[in-house]
Amino acid sequence: MTTTGAEHQRTAGGPWWWERRRGAVLDIGLGLVSAVECAAEGVAFADKARLPIAVGVVFGLLVGSVLVLRRRWPIAVVLVSIGVTPASMGFLLTVVGLYTLAASDVPRRITGALAGMSLAGTMIVTFIRSQQDMAQGNIELGEWFVPFVAVTASLGVTAPPLLLGLYVGARRRLMESLRERADSLERELQLLAERAEERAEWARNEERTRIARDMHDVVAHRVSLMVVHAAALQAVARKDPEKAVKNAALVGDMGRQALTELREMLGVLRTTETTAAAPATAPGSEPVTAAPVPLAAVGVAAAAAASRAEADDGPCLDDLEELVGQSRSAGMAVDLSVDGVPGSYPAQVEQTAYRVIQEGLTNVHKHASGAKTHVRLAHRGGEVAMQVENEPPPEGGSDDARLPSGGNGLVGMKERVSALGGAFVSGPTDGGGFRVSAVIPARG
Known part of the structure; x- marks a missing residue:
């Protein structure tokens, strides 16, 4: 200060x-x-x-x-x-x-x-x-001398100290004004730095939540399918070797897909960290010593870059057929229906709709194994609606997979939908099943 x-x-x-x-x-x-x-x-x-x-x-x-x-x-x-x-x-x-x-x-x-x-x-x-x-x-001397001496003496005694005092006083007030302005600017900069740190902390927390949500989506769905296929492989290994081989291949495909998505998310973090740490230099130019980058700026940049990377490389609604096909290959009876004419949606809207349906299918694998499931997607012009509803599971079907649950799937879906200004509802149906519904504005 x-x-x-x-x-x-x-x-x-x-x-x-x-x-x-x-x-x-x-x-x-x-x-x-x-x-x-x-x-x-x-x-x-x-x-x-x-x-x-x-x-x-x-x-x-x-x-x-x-x-x-x-x-x-x-x-x-x-x-x-x-x-x-x-x-x-x-x-x-x-x-x-x-x-x-x-x-x-x-x-x-x-x-x-x-x-x-x-x-x-x-x-x-x-x-x-x-x-x-x-x-x-x-x-x-002449008569002119008296008034000349009087005027000269009075001005010589009065004018110089008066003018010097006015100059010094004006300069002092100017310095005090500049000092106060410098103090005010320093306080404002300190306040801005504190706010920037708060925004960076908020961005880091948001990014941690987003990464945890994506990790949950990837791991929960892929691994759930892998566990279901592994259980089927164990059941038919001796009776039907050809089907066992097919299930083993599906398990391998699921594992590779999960690893690929995990590598993409981790690669985004590494790329963001490298970009923030080392500024690029033009070929043939002298290396420039960059100014130190505040942690606040790095945190905000990391969150923004990771979000952009996910928006560019994430899944979309065109991948729903493949998603439903994976669940069908695991033995789930899934019925997919699409109403309306698909529109041009932002990447985040399509990814959120995809993740909601994906998490709904994962919950069916976990908690209602073998239950028939209906997946509905409706394009309504200004919004896109999706619903995943399963019927009551057959006797003993819910314990076949024995998959653990952290209780974060529904929370993550609600956070995703609410962040885009949509509505999310989940709960049991009158017939004993479970329904997950969401509506997302087309503009996000």
Whole structure:
């Protein structure tokens, strides 16, 4: 964090009203010099006013020491300097007081009024003194000399400290404004970084959920079919060797398909990680040292890249015949019906519809082995609807496969459908079976 003015004041720890100790030392030193000057000028003032010299010295000391208060009460210092102008006293007091007043945050109309009073007072006193010197014969010049000296002396005493104070004050206010703006920008950047980290964490969690859901879809369906075929292989191995060979080939095909889909998902993760870690360089060009990539950006990029890769390479509704055929080859009686004219759907819509039907068939393999199943797909223009409904399983059919269940299949289907703005319903039917239904907008 940058150091603001308020923080700097707290760390400096100056006495009384001073922000810094060196400021206090400077003001006290100027006060001492001004007090000595006014005390010396007080001797001449006492002589002309026919007062005791001690009175003039004490008066000068008091007037000059007022300069110590210039940072606290700059208006009072200037007023005192104006008040002692007729006594020809307080040159340093006037100059430093006007500078401090112009550099402070006092309204400009007050500064202008006090500067004008100081200018007028100095001009009048100088004019009167010059006339007195010419009348006494101390100066023998033309009549033009008196007003020239009065104007020059008054401007020389008033204008330079006033202009310098205005410049210093404007510069100080500009620096404070820039410092505050820098602090504000730094706070905003820190807030943006925190929000980016939150979004990255959300994206990572979403990506973990998506990967877990896809892994569940792949493993649950393929492995369920493999277990069903393995059970059938065990049952017919001795009685029908040809059918056993066929079932063994199907098990091998299922395993290879599962491995292929798993490799595709893992390959997406490796590709995303490599892309985020090593920026590409053009052939023949010098290697460029890339700026460090925040974890937030990497997390969001990984999620986006993985989602795009899945959208490009995932299954679609055209693969339903193959999906249903795999279940039929495992011994399930599956009836597939498609209504309506297929439209041009986004990849995510087709993948979600495919995964819902796939998970519905997997649940039938797990919990209602041997039950007749009806798969319905309807294209309704603005939406696509799907339903997987199985009849009650035959006696003893539900225990043939003995497949474990993690209870995440229905949750994953609902998450997929809800993410695209669709509706998902699942539950038992009146006839003792189970139904899974979903409707997804055509635009996702």
